Amino acid sequence: MIDLHGYGPRLAEGALITVELALLSLLLAIVLGLVTASAKMSRSRVAHGIGTLYTTIIRGVPDLVLMMLLFFGGQMGVNLITDALYDRFGIDIFININEFVAGVVTIGLIFGAYMGETFRGAFLAVDSGQIEAGRAYGMGPWLVFRRIRFPQMMRHALPGLSNNWMVLLKTTALVSVIGLSDMVRVASEASKATREPFTFMIIVAAIYLLIASVSEWTFARLQKRYSIGYGEVD
Amino acid sequence: MDALLERLEGLLADNSIFTLQTLSYYGEGLVTTVQLVFLSLVIGLVAAVPLAIGRGARRPWIKWPIFAYTYVFRGTPLLVQLYLIYYGVVFVEGIQESWLWVILEEPFVPALIAFTLNTAAYTTEIFHGAIKATPRGEIEAARAYGMSRALMLRRIVLPSAFRRALPAYGNEVIFMLHASAIASVVTIMDLTGAARFVYARFYAPFDAFLFVAAIYLCLTFAILYLFRWLEKRLLAHLKPAGG
Numbered sequence: 140m141i142d143l144h145g146y147g148p149r150l151a152e153g154a155l156i157t158v159e160l161a162l163l164s165l166l167l168a169i170v171l172g173l174v175t176a177s178a179k180m181s182r183s184r185v186a187h188g189i190g191t192l193y194t195t196i197i198r199g200v201p202d203l204v205l206m207m208l209l210f211f212g213g214q215m216g217v218n219l220i221t222d223a224l225y226d227r228f229g230i231d232i233f234i235n236i237n238e239f240v241a242g243v244v245t246i247g248l249i250f251g252a253y254m255g256e257t258f259r260g261a262f263l264a265v266d267s268g269q270i271e272a273g274r275a276y277g278m279g280p281w282l283v284f285r286r287i288r289f290p291q292m293m294r295h296a297l298p299g300l301s302n303n304w305m306v307l308l309k310t311t312a313l314v315s316v317i318g319l320s321d322m323v324r325v326a327s328e329a330s331k332a333t334r335e336p337f338t339f340m341i342i343v344a345a346i347y348l349l350i351a352s353v354s355e356w357t358f359a360r361l362q363k364r365y366s367i368g369y370g371e372v373d
Numbered sequence: 374m375d376a377l378l379e380r381l382e383g384l385l386a387d388n389s390i391f392t393l394q395t396l397s398y399y400g401e402g403l404v405t406t407v408q409l410v411f412l413s414l415v416i417g418l419v420a421a422v423p424l425a426i427g428r429g430a431r432r433p434w435i436k437w438p439i440f441a442y443t444y445v446f447r448g449t450p451l452l453v454q455l456y457l458i459y460y461g462v463v464f465v466e467g468i469q470e471s472w473l474w475v476i477l478e479e480p481f482v483p484a485l486i487a488f489t490l491n492t493a494a495y496t497t498e499i500f501h502g503a504i505k506a507t508p509r510g511e512i513e514a515a516r517a518y519g520m521s522r523a524l525m526l527r528r529i530v531l532p533s534a535f536r537r538a539l540p541a542y543g544n545e546v547i548f549m550l551h552a553s554a555i556a557s558v559v560t561i562m563d564l565t566g567a568a569r570f571v572y573a574r575f576y577a578p579f580d581a582f583l584f585v586a587a588i589y590l591c592l593t594f595a596i597l598y599l600f601r602w603l604e605k606r607l608l609a610h611l612k613p614a615g616g
Binding site: 196198199200201202203204205207208211212215305309310311312313315316323326327330331334335336337340341343344347348351 | 444445448449450451452453454456457460461464550551552553554555557558565568569572578579582583585586589590593594
């Protein structure tokens, strides 16, 4: 049996943090992606400009740099605000930016840009006749979105979504650098303490591969579900 | 040159963070980043060509090991691969007494190995996909000319696959540039390493990281335009006629 030198439970906790972080970031990224896609498709030039600026900058800068900017800079920004509150109004509060929240916000913000591109392409692929038909039934814009555009868009978006999720999952490893105890950080500490890097790093690699394989299976099932009515004849 | 430096010094006179000293850190960081990314991309590219051909082979003992390699390296974070090789090198017993230590002592070499293995795995899959997408007619034409398999590969399949792989490979280059930021985690003074140093020294996160973000943005655009230009030149024959 592999000797984990008592790091087993912490490694398991770290794995749980990785999964939670990845899922919450995905949720934020999907919401941001939908907003960005709408902004980029809107007739308003301001919204279009902001959407384009956001996706261009995020996709041109390394994840780690953005993460450090938000984590270190975010704390300083919050401190400036709380200091100003104290000077002006005598309100004394201290907000400490939590590594987990910083991780979720940064990863969500980064992948929101990628999701935005995925969703935009997918929305454009929905036949406009479908939307007109919805309107003809007297549906409001929200109902058209919920019943017609979203379900049909998902069929086109799923391959890109699945791709983004796989990259996102691997990006979560970076939070170990800003101090969050995800499984990579635990494994890194354990490697240094026990001088057995191969044991711990290979376990972590295997957990990532396991999560990736489970995700692949889940996305294949989702794809099947959203392709009902379009399926290949077999 | 001296006049230029003097003018730069004048420009920076009122700036306490971006002195010539800190700018030189960023300059050295830029050189390290470019070296690391360029070397790993070139070695990875050279390795990926035979691997991609082998990946599509019929013999299972050639095909499956290559598939396992790309699956593992594409399915796990680069940071884990970097730690594995970096710590692995440092902690392997006896390595510090051997001649290998001379080249492995610098963290640059383990990082280069990790980056190369990673980009070779992605590039192998990109080329494999491009080779698989070779139009049937091209292969039939080559056979009709009586070409051997090797000649067909060299004259027909690979040149056509390289062109088809170009857009995806451009993305991989940008991905590697961004991924190289994690080199700073193993104490390499690349661009991000320089930014972390400046941040720690002056406690100025916005100045340190926004400046480096701008440099990365410029590099990304440079790569983007280079590949667009290449695509325009090499894929001109695929454009719709009259367009």
